[in-house]
Amino acid sequence: MANYSTNEFKPGLKVMLDGDPCAILENDYVKPGKGQAFNRVKLRNLMTGRVWERTFKSGESLEGADVLELDMEYLYTDGEMWYFMLTDGSFEQYPVEKKALGDTEKWLKEQVVYTVTLWNDNVINVTPPNFIELEVTETDPGLKGDTAQGGSKPATLSSGAVVRVPLFINEGEVLKVDTRSGEYVSRA
Amino acid sequence: MIDDWRPSAEIATLRERARLIAEVRAFFAERGVLEVETPVLGHGGSTDVHLASLACAATTPAGRERLWLQTSPEFHMKRLLAAGSGPIFQIARCFRDGEVGTRHNLEFTMLEWYRPGLDLDGLIEETAALIRRVLPIDPGPLRRRRYRELFRASLGLDPFHEPLEALRRLAGEKGGLSMADAPRDDCLDLLMSLEIEPGLGREGIEVVVDYPAGQAALARRYRDPEDGEWVAARFEVYRQGLELANGYDELTDAEEQRARFAEDNAARRAMGLAEVDVDARLLAALEAGMPEGSGVALGLDRLIQLALGKAHVAEVMAFATPRA
Numbered sequence: 001m002a003n004y005s006t007n008e009f010k011p012g013l014k015v016m017l018d019g020d021p022c023a024i025l026e027n028d029y030v031k032p033g034k035g036q037a038f039n040r041v042k043l044r045n046l047m048t049g050r051v052w053e054r055t056f057k058s059g060e061s062l063e064g065a066d067v068l069e070l071d072m073e074y075l076y077t078d079g080e081m082w083y084f085m086l087t088d089g090s091f092e093q094y095p096v097e098k099k100a101l102g103d104t105e106k107w108l109k110e111q112v113v114y115t116v117t118l119w120n121d122n123v124i125n126v127t128p129p130n131f132i133e134l135e136v137t138e139t140d141p142g143l144k145g146d147t148a149q150g151g152s153k154p155a156t157l158s159s160g161a162v163v164r165v166p167l168f169i170n171e172g173e174v175l176k177v178d179t180r181s182g183e184y185v186s187r188a
Numbered sequence: 189m190i191d192d193w194r195p196s197a198e199i200a201t202l203r204e205r206a207r208l209i210a211e212v213r214a215f216f217a218e219r220g221v222l223e224v225e226t227p228v229l230g231h232g233g234s235t236d237v238h239l240a241s242l243a244c245a246a247t248t249p250a251g252r253e254r255l256w257l258q259t260s261p262e263f264h265m266k267r268l269l270a271a272g273s274g275p276i277f278q279i280a281r282c283f284r285d286g287e288v289g290t291r292h293n294l295e296f297t298m299l300e301w302y303r304p305g306l307d308l309d310g311l312i313e314e315t316a317a318l319i320r321r322v323l324p325i326d327p328g329p330l331r332r333r334r335y336r337e338l339f340r341a342s343l344g345l346d347p348f349h350e351p352l353e354a355l356r357r358l359a360g361e362k363g364g365l366s367m368a369d370a371p372r373d374d375c376l377d378l379l380m381s382l383e384i385e386p387g388l389g390r391e392g393i394e395v396v397v398d399y400p401a402g403q404a405a406l407a408r409r410y411r412d413p414e415d416g417e418w419v420a421a422r423f424e425v426y427r428q429g430l431e432l433a434n435g436y437d438e439l440t441d442a443e444e445q446r447a448r449f450a451e452d453n454a455a456r457r458a459m460g461l462a463e464v465d466v467d468a469r470l471l472a473a474l475e476a477g478m479p480e481g482s483g484v485a486l487g488l489d490r491l492i493q494l495a496l497g498k499a500h501v502a503e504v505m506a507f508a509t510p511r512a
Binding site: 054056057 | 236287288289364374380403405431
């Protein structure tokens with residue numbers, strides 16, 4: 001991979017830092033009146049999702065990371081691996097480990113398209129769509145006529161996620177949920 | 189991008205910019221300071237290891253030559269002083285390679301002025317007066333802060349005497365990088381940029397004085413009366429965490445100037461940087477005699493940025509470099 005110097009650091013650029021692939025989020029140039037210039041850089045570690053704030057001497061460079069983000073459809077799991085398939089018509093399948101799947105495990109639904117991050121051709125992260133529609137598999141019975149009042153209860157969804165829903169929701173209903181906050185949005 | 193032919197500043201901002209620059213000219217006219225224009229291309233460049241000069245090849249009456257885009261109009265203006273110009277100011281286009289950010293653009297406008305016979309305190313007062321004239325609301329009182337006291341107050345260390353190892357450790361920790369081989373001044377620069385600068389000039393105008401001698405650039409050095417430590421007769425002006433200006437009690441000794449050019453180029457070689465042609469005519473002018481006095485360079489785009497409340501310096505420039 002090519003090396004990138006601090007003045008080429010742009011949001012979205014993928015670089016290697018401390019052995020992990022990272023995405024640049026922000027890059028600012030700081031310089032005292034007369035003296036060494038630095039770049040203040042925010043990066044997201046793509047392995048852990050953590051945001052790092054690092055300083056570099058201007059002109060320093062980092063190795064680029066061979067990272068690709070691809071759309072893939074979730075197929076199935078055999079209990080050990082989760083299988084995703086490219087949506088580009090190639091039908092190419094990628095196995096994903098539990099570690100790379102992380103929290104996304106509770107938002108899995110067959111035929112839904114996820115953003116899959118590959119590093120050196122291995123899956124390191126799977127991001128669900130911002131909104132997903134899932135069926136309620138378990139919740140306390142709905143309260144008739146209680147559509148206006150506040151109050152909520154837990155509901156288990158078909159993917160395994162548990163979200164707070166209004167009291168009027170029943171088992172078997174399909175809900176729209178925000179996967180970023182884990183919050184109920186509406187009936188689908 | 190389909191519409192990147194458009195200016196990076198709004199037209200209304202450019203009107204405001206023109207009005208503020210007219211204020212600057214009026215300020216100096218009232219004070220009897222002469223406006224001058226000096227070349228953007230010169231035979232000498234800045235040797236400062238922390239400034240990257242751009243150069244170009246040109247055909248001149250002397251043939252094919254290398255000319256340097258000026259990083260500040262300093263050398264030419266000093267030659268005018270040596271020739272007896274008296275007080276002068278310039279609104280000059282300057283170039284510094286690689287400087288791009290929310291407060292930097294590769295090509296920018298410097299307001300630089302020189303006051304023969306005026307001491308550093310007098311020039312600090314005048315710089316603050318100019319800033320007050322341009323800002324829409326009075327920024328509040330002027331406060332002088334000694335470099336050393338700032339470090340003591342913010343970081344609990346003496347920048348001149350803290351052991352280098354401890355300084356490297358702290359700078360590395362604050363910046364999240366390895367400073368294991370860094371020289372003292374680089375550690376201090378990092379701590380200044382990250383830990384001290386952002387808090388300066390939050391209430392009023394803050395002026396930092398008595399810099400370490402190693403950061404003198406083209407300022408005189410003198411012994412601090414407090415403890416005999418060598419310090420640079422230099423100041424920097426801050427408002428809302430933004431460094432606006434850099435002033436010197438100007439070095440007028442040709443030999444000392446020659447030595448600093450040589451030191452800079454030696455440091456450049458050691459760092460693997462290209463050497464810069466020394467301005468021999470500046471040295472000749474200093475030999476002929478430049479009047480004692482002080483001078484200051486103020487980032488005019490930044491001051492306008494501050495006056496108009498813009499987050500990015502590109503917003504006060506017709507076309508910042510990416511759209512140039």
